[in-house]
Amino acid sequence: xxxxxASVLIGLFLVAGSTKVDGTKKSAPxxxxxxxxxxxxxxxxxxxxxKIIILNFYSPFCGWCKRMNTVxxxxxxxxxxxxxxxxxxxxxxxxxxxxRYKNENYTEGEFASLFGIRGTxxxxxxxxxxxxxxxxPGFVPPEGFIYLLKYIKGGWYKELSFEEFYESEKELEKQRx
Numbered sequence: 001x002x003x004x005x006a007s008v009l010i011g012l013f014l015v016a017g018s019t020k021v022d023g024t025k026k027s028a029p030x031x032x033x034x035x036x037x038x039x040x041x042x043x044x045x046x047x048x049x050x051k052i053i054i055l056n057f058y059s060p061f062c063g064w065c066k067r068m069n070t071v072x073x074x075x076x077x078x079x080x081x082x083x084x085x086x087x088x089x090x091x092x093x094x095x096x097x098x099x100r101y102k103n104e105n106y107t108e109g110e111f112a113s114l115f116g117i118r119g120t121x122x123x124x125x126x127x128x129x130x131x132x133x134x135x136x137p138g139f140v141p142p143e144g145f146i147y148l149l150k151y152i153k154g155g156w157y158k159e160l161s162f163e164e165f166y167e168s169e170k171e172l173e174k175q176r177x
Contacts (some may be wrong), residue, residue, distance in 0.1 A: 034079055034088055039099040039111070042087040046128055052152060054082065055124035055132075056090045057117045064139045065121040075142035081149040093120060102130060125152045133157060 037045070042053045056073070058065035072078055073088075082088055095108040106114065115124060115132050123145075124135040134157060140148065147166055151157060156165045 034073075034082060036088055036090040039089050039091065039101070039108075042089045043101075043130075045087055049087070050128055051085055051087050052128075052133070053126040054086045054088045055126060056088065057093060057112050057120055057122040057124065058090060059093050059120045062120045068121040068123075068139050072140060072142050072145050075145075078142050078145050078149070081146055081153070085153040086149065093117065123148075 036056070039053075039055075045051070046053055056068075058069070073082075091108045091112055093109050093112050097108050098105050099108060099111055100106075101111060101114070112122075115135060117124070117135065119137055121139060122135055122137045123140065125133040127133055133152060136148065147169060148162070150169070151160075151162055151165045160168075
């Protein structure tokens with residue numbers, strides 16, 4: 001798993017370095033339109049749908065979190081991908097609101113600590129067994145985030161490093177042109 005996390009981080013830096021970060025490449029940033037769910041709601045919906053939960057760990061005073069919410073989650077293509085196969089949950093590391101996870105109650109901050117989340121923004125992906133598949137610290141531009149969503153949704157993290165997945169996707173895109 002650590003091998004795949006490292007490859008996700010390296011791959012996202014490659015994607016970020018080869019694309020614009022300002023959101024103008026595919027669609028201009030706008031305020032995100034989908035509804036953030038509470039963890040308990042998402043867990044309930046996940047049982048019915050089998051969708052993966054996206055955990056957006058943030059802090060209200062974090063500038064990069066605001067940028068992630070506006071630029072990345074505000075991107076229409078990112079929103080489309082999320083709607084297809086994910087349940088978006090926002091977790092405030094400073095919140096005292098409680099949630100239930102594996103039959104225990106936690107504040108949102110304690111929940112983040114369970115997964116070793118110390119900095120924000122951090123994005124996590126949770127499968128239907130309640131296992132954190134991967135966590136990605138830092139701001140991820142929309143172009144890289146779309147590849148990350150496809151990588152997770154398609155289950156490619158089980159077989160390929162993110163770099164391998166990204167390179168194969170880029171090759172397929174070239175062939176389609």
